[in-house]
Amino acid sequence: MTNDLFSATKGAGQSSGYQPLAARLRPADLESYAGQSHLLAPGKPLRESIDRRQLHSMIFWGPPGVGKTTLARIAAEAADAHFLQISAVLSGVKEIRAAIAQARQHKSSGRDTVLFVDEVHRFNKSQQDAFLPYVEDGTVIFVGATTENPSFELNNALLSRTRVYKLRSLEISELVGVLKRGMDELGDAAQASQHCLELIATQADGDARRSINLLELAADLADDGEITEQTLEEVLQASLRRFDKGGDLFYDQISALHKAVRGSSADGALYWFCRMLDGGCDPLYIARRVVRMASEDVGNADPRALSISLDAWQVQERLGSPEGELAIAQAIIYLACAAKSNAVYNAYNQAVAVIGAGDSHEVPLHLKNAPTSLMKDMDYGAEYRYAHDEVGGYAAGESYLPEALKDQQFYHPVDRGLEKKIQDKLRYLRERDKSSTIRRYD
Structure with missing residues (x-):
């Protein structure tokens, strides 16, 4: 046995009868x-x-x-x-x-x-x-x-x-460690190179149980106990050599796709998309990630990006290949060419951080609902200003945050795409707030 193969004699005391390797x-x-x-x-x-x-x-x-x-x-x-x-x-x-x-x-x-x-x-x-x-x-x-x-x-x-x-998905190196323990358990019945174990770990997508099950299946199908890339292609029903061509692992490729979209490179994004398809990646996984890109990197600069991405996902689910992949490619190219903004992504993360680090502020009385007379007597909903009855449909000077956070601003639109208009609108409303004689919490 060569030095880069992993195997060992089965441990003593193993119980009789079949037990799954996992x-x-x-x-x-x-x-x-x-x-x-x-x-x-x-x-x-x-x-x-x-x-x-x-x-x-x-x-x-x-x-x-x-x-x-x-x-x-x-x-x-x-x-x-x-x-x-x-x-x-x-x-x-x-x-x-x-x-x-x-x-x-x-x-x-x-x-x-x-x-x-x-x-x-x-x-x-x-x-x-x-x-x-x-x-x-x-x-x-x-x-x-x-x-x-x-x-x-x-x-x-x-x-x-x-x-x-x-709990987090396991890293490739951690999964390889699990697979080496599996090889020890299988003993002389199976052999596999480091490279093959890494291929199994990559395909397992952070799931230790799946990696072990793939290893056990590969061992059952291997000729003379030797697990090769050909064995794994049969097990996984995909050409793992092409999937890992040039040493790039799965997450490197999805990262490259995401960064090409963010960098407005339609050609780069399309290349990495096709590379992943060629390697056997599930198109639905890519479709899900494309939806994420639409919100994280395009956001309100072009809200149509999210709809187009969701439509592409639905086409893949309804029609399958090759129509679905073409629809995903359309969405990817649209996202790459669209105006970019991560303002929504940043606003969301900032709000989550503030809530995670601070107190659980109560809903202000003027924002509470008052469906009963008791609640009305306790001033629930008192002094609430109905925006539709205000000038321009906006209650200038009103606040919809807890008093401790009255000056907090999470969302900062960029001056690109539709968000430029959103930015102008919010700036106008804030100026109205400043000039209003009715100010909440004053």
Whole structure:
């Protein structure tokens, strides 16, 4: 065997009967766990919590195959806590009650229970509410896993009782490390070069479970156990050599496409788009990224860019190849030639940063709704100025922010494309605010 091949004898003590390679490789401790160094490096709060065996209720938010379930198991094992797992896809209130009953039994004997809820975002509001009293009284240490943004998919009540940890897709180097462990487990039954492992890692798109499954399938199809690029082409149904021609990896190419659009190079953007298609990239993935470019780099300088990008995505979904790819190419060229502005992108990020770093300001009284007499008596909606009844349809001097943020400005339009007109309009309105004799918070 050459030096750049990875294989080893199977470990002793392996249980009899078939087990998927991914199950056999599931880490049992943090030392063998791959990725998430931003959460698990020494000194990080989550790492400290696990090392000190002082767990708290938490939400693991991240893409598939990054180790959410495994991390929950490791944490429970480290804390010598009983581990219970339910899935929001298969479970309801009945299963929740059964899990709570088990947790109470263990609590009575002095042992904590980690209740792991997979795909917690699929539970409805009442099902999520069912956990609240048991999280509050310590019956369970609640650990939820979700691929969706918890801010949108989980109740505020549940979020307020947990801490959210954002898990990231694994890097190529981290996936290669996982695959090398897979090669060790497969033993003499399979061999693969560093290059082939990197190709598998690239195609796995940050998903450790997918990378292991691809490796296992490649090992089954390999002639005499030798996993080659030809083997991988059969497994992935795409020419990975062309996809990685010249040493460029997947994310390098999507980055080049994005930067060519931002730099108004229609030719460069079209080239990288076709390179990715030639390598077998899913056109729908590119379509999704093009929509992102329309908002991030064109924005309100040309709002038509977003509509054109969404239309191209829909054409790909409805008609497939080759009509869909042509529509995406049209959108990419339009974005590259359009006026550019990242003002919306910057405004959004600034607003998120202010909210994340500051207090949770209440809605000012004049902006609150008053559907009941009690609320009216409490001055909800008092002194609200109906803009349609004001001169020019604008309540000059009014504020729609909390008082502590009354002078905050997030959105700064550029002087290109339609945003030039938006800039002029906002400047005019601010001048009216300054000259108004009615000023909120004065």
